[in-house]
Amino acid sequence: MNTAKKLFGAAALTVSIGLVTAGCGAAAPEPVETEAAPGSVDLRMSVWTSNEDQLALFDSIADAYKSDHPEIGSITFESLPFADYNTTLTTQIAGGNAPDLAWMGDLSKDLIAADALVPLTDELEATKGWDYDDLLGSVTAEFSVDDELYAYPFSNSPFALYVNTDLLTLAGQTLPAEDPTWEDISTIGAAVNAATGKAGFVIRDFDYSSWNTLATVWTGWGASAWSDDGATCTFDSPEMVDAFQFLHDAAFVDKSMPGPGVAADFFAGDAAFTVAQVSRASLLDGTFAYDVIPLPAGPEGDYSVIGQAGVGVLSSSAHTQEATDFLAFLTDPENAALLAQYFPPPRASLLTGEKLAENNAKLTAEQLQAVVVDQVPDSVTLPNHTNPAEIAQKGKAAFDAMWVADADVEAVLGEVCEAIQPVLAN
Amino acid sequence: MTVTTVETREAPAGASRHPAAPSRRRFWSASRRDQLAGYLFITPQLIGVVLFVLVPVGLAVWYSLNDWNIFSGRLEVVGGDNYADLLTDPQLPSVLLATVVFSGGIVVLNIALGLGLAVMLNRRFRGVTFFRTLFFSPVVVSVVAWTLVWGFLLQDNGGINGALSVIGIDGPNWLQSGDTAMIAVIVSQVVRSVGINMVLFLSALQGVPSELHEAARIDGAGSAAIFFRITLPLISPTVLLTAIITIVGALQAFAQIAVLTGGGPGLSTTVLVYYVFQQAFEFNNIGYGSTLALMLLTFVMLLTLLQWQLRKKWVFYED
Numbered sequence: 001m002n003t004a005k006k007l008f009g010a011a012a013l014t015v016s017i018g019l020v021t022a023g024c025g026a027a028a029p030e031p032v033e034t035e036a037a038p039g040s041v042d043l044r045m046s047v048w049t050s051n052e053d054q055l056a057l058f059d060s061i062a063d064a065y066k067s068d069h070p071e072i073g074s075i076t077f078e079s080l081p082f083a084d085y086n087t088t089l090t091t092q093i094a095g096g097n098a099p100d101l102a103w104m105g106d107l108s109k110d111l112i113a114a115d116a117l118v119p120l121t122d123e124l125e126a127t128k129g130w131d132y133d134d135l136l137g138s139v140t141a142e143f144s145v146d147d148e149l150y151a152y153p154f155s156n157s158p159f160a161l162y163v164n165t166d167l168l169t170l171a172g173q174t175l176p177a178e179d180p181t182w183e184d185i186s187t188i189g190a191a192v193n194a195a196t197g198k199a200g201f202v203i204r205d206f207d208y209s210s211w212n213t214l215a216t217v218w219t220g221w222g223a224s225a226w227s228d229d230g231a232t233c234t235f236d237s238p239e240m241v242d243a244f245q246f247l248h249d250a251a252f253v254d255k256s257m258p259g260p261g262v263a264a265d266f267f268a269g270d271a272a273f274t275v276a277q278v279s280r281a282s283l284l285d286g287t288f289a290y291d292v293i294p295l296p297a298g299p300e301g302d303y304s305v306i307g308q309a310g311v312g313v314l315s316s317s318a319h320t321q322e323a324t325d326f327l328a329f330l331t332d333p334e335n336a337a338l339l340a341q342y343f344p345p346p347r348a349s350l351l352t353g354e355k356l357a358e359n360n361a362k363l364t365a366e367q368l369q370a371v372v373v374d375q376v377p378d379s380v381t382l383p384n385h386t387n388p389a390e391i392a393q394k395g396k397a398a399f400d401a402m403w404v405a406d407a408d409v410e411a412v413l414g415e416v417c418e419a420i421q422p423v424l425a426n
Numbered sequence: 427m428t429v430t431t432v433e434t435r436e437a438p439a440g441a442s443r444h445p446a447a448p449s450r451r452r453f454w455s456a457s458r459r460d461q462l463a464g465y466l467f468i469t470p471q472l473i474g475v476v477l478f479v480l481v482p483v484g485l486a487v488w489y490s491l492n493d494w495n496i497f498s499g500r501l502e503v504v505g506g507d508n509y510a511d512l513l514t515d516p517q518l519p520s521v522l523l524a525t526v527v528f529s530g531g532i533v534v535l536n537i538a539l540g541l542g543l544a545v546m547l548n549r550r551f552r553g554v555t556f557f558r559t560l561f562f563s564p565v566v567v568s569v570v571a572w573t574l575v576w577g578f579l580l581q582d583n584g585g586i587n588g589a590l591s592v593i594g595i596d597g598p599n600w601l602q603s604g605d606t607a608m609i610a611v612i613v614s615q616v617v618r619s620v621g622i623n624m625v626l627f628l629s630a631l632q633g634v635p636s637e638l639h640e641a642a643r644i645d646g647a648g649s650a651a652i653f654f655r656i657t658l659p660l661i662s663p664t665v666l667l668t669a670i671i672t673i674v675g676a677l678q679a680f681a682q683i684a685v686l687t688g689g690g691p692g693l694s695t696t697v698l699v700y701y702v703f704q705q706a707f708e709f710n711n712i713g714y715g716s717t718l719a720l721m722l723l724t725f726v727m728l729l730t731l732l733q734w735q736l737r738k739k740w741v742f743y744e745d
Contacts, residue, residue, distance in 0.1 A: 087707055094496040094712070110710075114497030208602075209688065260602040261582035316499070390709040393689075397517075400691035403602065 034322050036071040041322045043075045045101040045311070046089055048082040054342050055079065058330075061338065065329045071322060086389070093316065100317040101327060105309050106388040108143055108151055113386050117150040118313040118320050120327070124149070127328040131349075134333070139346040142381050143310045151310030152331045155343035157277040158306045158379060159216045160371040161185070161295055166288040167272045171195035175291075182220060182246065182296045185273055189256035192272040199264035199271035200256035204280065208260040211399050212383045212392065216275045216305045218243035220298020225383040226424055233417035233424055241410050242299070244402065252405045260403045277307050278344065278371055281362040292367050294375060304375035307382055309343070344372050351376060387423050394419040483723070489716035496710045508717040520693040521701045524608070525677070528697050531612040532676040537668055539616060540623030545653070547624070548631045558628070562621035569618070573685040576614040577601075580686075604694030607687050611695050615682050619675070623668045630664035631657065666737050670730060677726055698722050 034041075049055065055077055062075035078099060080088045086107050092098050093116070104111060111117050125132045135153075143151040163175060171192040176184055189200020206213045215225065221243035226233050234240065250257040258264045258271070266274035267283040275295065284290055295304060311330075313323045329335065333347065340350050341359040353369030360368060385391055398419040402412040454462075490509070493502045512518060547558050564572065579585040580600040587597035600610045634657055642652045658665070680699050683689060689696035689704070696704075699722060706715025 090496055090710060091707070093499075094494075111497055114495055116497040209690075259582065259599075261580075261584075261599045263581055263583070387709065389704075390711075393704060393708065394517075396688075396690065397692050397696075400602075403691075 038070040039073040042073045044099040046099040048085045050079045098314045098316045100323040109386045120149045134347045151312035153310045153346045155309040157279040158375040162274045163291040186256040190254040199258040201273035202271045204276040219303045222300035233421045235413045235416045304379040306379040486716040494712045508713045525698045529676040535616045543624040544627030564618045565621040569681045630661035634660045
């Protein structure tokens with residue numbers, strides 16, 4: 001019996017070594033063909049959009065894929081509410097009811113760290129015509145570990161500065177023609193507030209709660225939330241102190257930013273400026289004249305920040321191979337061009353102002369060139385880390401002390417680091 | 427004439443006086459049939475309790491002894507580590523303090539206001555039905571809808587500060603300071619739920635015999651003496667009931683916190699049940715979240731037990 005086991009073990013080892021050697025020696029990986037029976041594979045993909053046009057586009061791509069893949073029984077796009085998306089997806093995973101594919105935002109680091117996502121690089125490189133090298137390095141970094149891609153960054157929406165030019169005119173203000181700075185924006189915002197009672201600048205979705213959106217400001221000061229390896233908090237750096245002193249003064253001294261508890265919606269005409277993603281241009285309804293420009297320069301010069309979303313294959317899926325094949329089809333150059341109608345693409349070949357303008361009624365080709373195409377290649381992403389919800393909550397609990405008139409900015413930032421450092425270290 | 431047949435459990439006349447042989451004794455005796463009927467009556471409730479109380483509590487105990495990585499599905503036994511974390515969690519003291527302040531505020535205000543309203547509306551005057559309906563109506567409003575409206579009212583430039591400014595008062599930024607945020611959460615919750623206590627107290631007050639009040643007045647007792655020496659003792663069972671359901675309700679308050687303050691500013695309104703939610707479902711610390719949930723369960727059970735024991739001292743007319 002023992003001899004038989006040893007012989008079997010030796011044979012298995014030999015086969016394994018042979019397979020590994022063959023793998024190392026191969027020039028390029030070959031896509032794996034499915035062996036599933038016809039109609040036996042039902043795929044489910046979780047998304048957070050409920051836009052009927054977007055869902056119709058996904059359905060049409062899925063229908064095209066099914067026509068060439070008899071093993072596919074159905075492909076369902078499950079629309080989950082955005083506000084509870086992470087919680088719902090996590091609960092599904094915990095309950096053994098995970099989807100086969102899923103959109104992901106700040107949950108990606110946790111999923112990658114737990115080996116819950118299928119590596120994609122080999123499959124995508126091996127897919128004929130997929131053109132892996134077309135992906136921009138700046139947008140794949142967030143979803144990669146050691147050059148292995150775990151989620152396709154289908155949406156890469158830069159943050160831009162929206163300007164209500166009607167309000168500026170009403171207040172007798174003009175925006176500098178060249179490279180406005182945050183100081184300019186604060187000065188003009190304060191003047192608009194004084195003259196009209198409307199808000200100066202609003203960091204959309206911040207609402208004195210979602211502090212990570214303030215990366216759209218502090219990056220201009222050369223600050224970052226934590227070190228590159230994510231292990232050390234850097235909120236107490238001098239650059240960050242300067243950036244938050246600017247924001248604190250804007251809220252409590254200059255009155256160029258609405259204070260805590262004051263509601264002001266730029267898209268309803270309540271503010272002169274807002275920092276928001278380019279994709280929010282759909283909220284512009286033409287009730288006031290507007291412009292959209294890149295983020296203002298900070299003391300460290302020009303910079304750009306993007307918010308990203310990716311789509312990956314859950315390794316708990318019973319059909320990882322088929323799901324990965326479908327993902328490769330969904331994101332090939334042809335379908336990526338279709339998705340670019342709604343989501344700024346990660347492919348260099350699709351990033352031109354003219355192409356983006358074909359499907360954007362709100363912004364001109366020149367505006368899109370300036371606020372999307374020119375920004376994405378050198379952009380940084382909003383802060384992301386494993387345990388994002390815990391970091392967000394502990395950070396917020398400490399940041400709340402910042403938003404009073406007599407706050408000690410430097411001391412509060414030190415307390416933020418004290419609060420989140422144990423989580424970062426884990 | 428109606429003839430009623432009563433089944434007797436004694437041997438019928440003429441039956442053999444010798445005991446029947448064991449093999450001939452009917453299995454479904456009257457006693458067993460009674461027992462079966464009893465069990466059938468409680469079975470639906472029993473199934474619910476087992477499925478939705480005992481099994482989850484058992485699972486919570488199991489999870490509290492484990493570290494569960496939801497994303498990878500790995501469950502690792504850590505013994506008492508999660509219980510040890512209760513002692514070192516830097517946020518827990520603030521959470522417990524907020525829980526005590528919130529629950530205490532809710533209980534005191536809710537019972538005092540509910541009793542006061544009931545006493546005022548336990549009289550005959552024009553419009554009494556309107557006022558009873560008015561104070562009870564928030565009870566039937568959705569908690570989330572109610573809290574959302576209060577959220578708008580409590581904004582710095584919201585309706586409450588707008589009303590205060592009319593009379594020359596510069597109102598605070600209610601939800602941005604820890605003290606005022608807690609007051610805002612408590613008041614919004616009390617205004618919504620005081621109607622149910624008011625109705626319970628009204629019912630109890632109307633059960634107090636008026637002869638006792640008349641007799642006391644004849645004996646020269648004032649209104650305060652009548653209330654504290656006659657009315658309150660007579661409705662003390664209802665006071666106990668409302669105290670228990672108000673405390674348990676306050677310890678379970680979740681939507682009000684989640685919608686109105688999100689537990690902030692800082693941790694000032696993060697009560698225990700909201701903290702359990704955060705740990706288990708936002709931070710995915712299922713093991714530690716389960717440990718906190720068991721601690722909450724223990725608190726509720728101890729409080730209920732304590733009140734049940736204290737009833738012997740302060741509840742009159744208990745059997």
